[in-house]
Amino acid sequence: MRTDENALVDRLSYLATEPDKYIVRGELENQRPEDLADALQRCEFEVTLSILQKLDAESAAYLLIELPDDLARDIVTQLPDATVAHYLDILPMDDALALREYLEDERFEALLHVIPDQDAQEIRRLLSYPEGSAGQLMTEDFVEVRPTDSMSDVLDLIRNTNDEEFETVNYIYVLSEDRHLLGLLTLKRVIRSKPAALARDVMVEDVITVPVTTEEEEVARTLARYGFSAIPVLDDRGRMLGIVTADDAQEILDEAHTEDVLMLGGVSGDAENYLSLSVVELIKRRLPWLAVLFVAEFLTGNVLRYYLGDRADSDPTASLAILAKLQLVIPLLIGAGGNAGSQVTTTITRALALGEIRSTDWFRVLRREFAVAMCIGLILGTLGFIRSVLKVPIIGWGSPLPLALVVGFALPSIIIWAATIGSLLPIGAKRVGVDPAVMSAPFISTFVDATGLIIYFEIAHKILGLYGIRF
């Protein structure tokens, strides 16, 4: 596939210079829009624009929809109104709405006057629903029949409408006169039933639907959960307005997925193509979190300063050597705590997202994570202790026994603490209605850095105190 695409990129670059558009159309006629779009993303912008201008309007419109938003936006602004209006006209309604995102509001309004009135009205209707709701995601082009229609009526309807009329004909919806959804027929069922049978006798009555104001991600999850290829959308009085199809739903889920992954890494923002984001946009997505974490990390400095800093000034000889030794293992300790915390918070956040656990399961989760952290902490603590006392260069540090004991006790304590924080923070976030993914790995690490140090120094105080060492 890789070499195919490279060949296609080369061919497109060559075809962009071809003056005869019919040659270009002929050459690209058998290419799927998905493949063309992938290749065009790898071409120079001028090549992409030139190819789109040479294609017939229908191919160009479908290709445009497959391109990443930002590239499509750049291209649309370069195309004449007549062309864009024609796109609006031939595209399925949900894709036409997507096209709107690439245009300035004023230009879009102007275009609505150019296209047929009926389409313009449908677009305006869909736009009246809340942004990101089922209403903006749905299409009104579904097959509807009356309960008294026979199976042969249904087949005739499908037979006699033109090819672009319906998004899918696999589901046929049975509606009452006042547009209430009474039931559902699959095309398979229609074919397999007697031609004279009536819709009301064949239909399945228990249909899963969503209200028009449902958030689009929830619509997509409902569709995916039941494996349907479309789901009906109802208004608040139970009348059917349209359907959301599985392919549109899948796009929503894929974007949500990307946003989740980025958030886990401490990056906020929409799922936009990496290369399409400018450096300024990249900074905007990263700096806020980084600055918050940076300021939070000042806390760690304050903890250090509290335990070490000022004493170093006041008492420059006695305990300084022991303090210097205590500091050598700080990165090891907070590193292990941060990593253990990241693992827990990633696992719990994912389990919450998949519905495997809920906020009411917090105690069960905590018990498990406590047990896991205890075992991992003991293993790493033993490793750390051995390493500390060993007198072999590079592998061991040859620390005095009291210091090695501090490391051996502090490691499990910090890891258990990190696991507690790493499991409770996402669950707590979910509980108060915040997206648990905000409790990202970087956030947990930073939090564990500061608090883990307190645990470390308190343990050091206690253990070194037993040996009569004070600092």
Place this chain on the structure above:
Amino acid sequence: MRTDENALVDRLSYLATEPDKYIVRGELENQRPEDLADALQRCEFEVTLSILQKLDAESAAYLLIELPDDLARDIVTQLPDATVAHYLDILPMDDALALREYLEDERFEALLHVIPDQDAQEIRRLLSYPEGSAGQLMTEDFVEVRPTDSMSDVLDLIRNTNDEEFETVNYIYVLSEDRHLLGLLTLKRVIRSKPAALARDVMVEDVITVPVTTEEEEVARTLARYGFSAIPVLDDRGRMLGIVTADDAQEILDEAHTEDVLMLGGVSGDAENYLSLSVVELIKRRLPWLAVLFVAEFLTGNVLRYYLGDRADSDPTASLAILAKLQLVIPLLIGAGGNAGSQVTTTITRALALGEIRSTDWFRVLRREFAVAMCIGLILGTLGFIRSVLKVPIIGWGSPLPLALVVGFALPSIIIWAATIGSLLPIGAKRVGVDPAVMSAPFISTFVDATGLIIYFEIAHKILGLYGIRF
């Protein structure tokens, strides 16, 4: 949905004690297997088992398939052979194969002798393909016709076979006598064509297929890319063996997604339900990475020891105060570097996974990330510098100017370094054929900890040297 489910959980717990199975069946008849499965996961194991034993075989089999693997496995081992054999018999072939994962090999072999020979043979055939390949994911139950069949022949075929015969009737495949795939008909197209038209004249010839040995994740991605609801699977001589349907493909993608997310957090292993994993299994998934990172973090200790440790012993008075001060900001510096690195590596790993960038784009990525890191580094560096020189308690540390300069220069340097590592490591991994997600946020953080410290101390040496301060 939440309250519905709680009500269902209560009802199931009550029904489990109901001795009359027909009452149980009647009560649950209208529940979808997806909803029942969700509720049963929240019930006691005995309740789930009891409900499954009371349902009719068909409902129980479909319900079992909806349960998480581990729970289904526990239940299957409690059911009599006759029941499980019956499941094997009525389930679609791909679900029957899934059932196999819940059984011991010997028991599964024994069951194959109980079910009809034809089904047993199909199961054996599918099992002969490599694990995780299209061959094991596909079903042989697709609608096939000959090129000389007419549209009315096709409709008759669909009309006259029983309801479970085909996974989908929306696609009809046109095969030659020697089982080569000649073309595809959609059910919609069949209905809309003249009844006497021949398949060879109506069919679409350019069909996207996958070889039977294709890795299942790639099959799923191909299906998702084109938005098909099924894709044909061919053997190495181009003969059609079966189809993979979109719902099975989606499950594969969802699992792959979960594995990606967990790996980003430094957790390895399959996408299994969190609560179903034992504490030992949780430890197994986390300890390896954590131990590797722990040992790697020893490096950080060695770096610290190299710059500080031994000198503290040999020269306990002169430079010790400055060293103590230098150490106070270490968590701040390596924290910022680790967080910035996590952001970059998460972003790049995701962009690689989505195909937005490729390994050949490394220079372009590096240039962008360099610019981003430069800006972010300058902002945080300025913040850090101001904080260091400020003499206000808590907000400022009132460090001497040379130290504040070290912080101000070290921060951008470490952040730029982290961005370089964070972008090149995933791209490099991809290049050599390793999953970029292995370069997880914890890995980058740990790597940046050790190397960032070297940068810090080298800068400190240079800047403090200018002021005549040696350490």
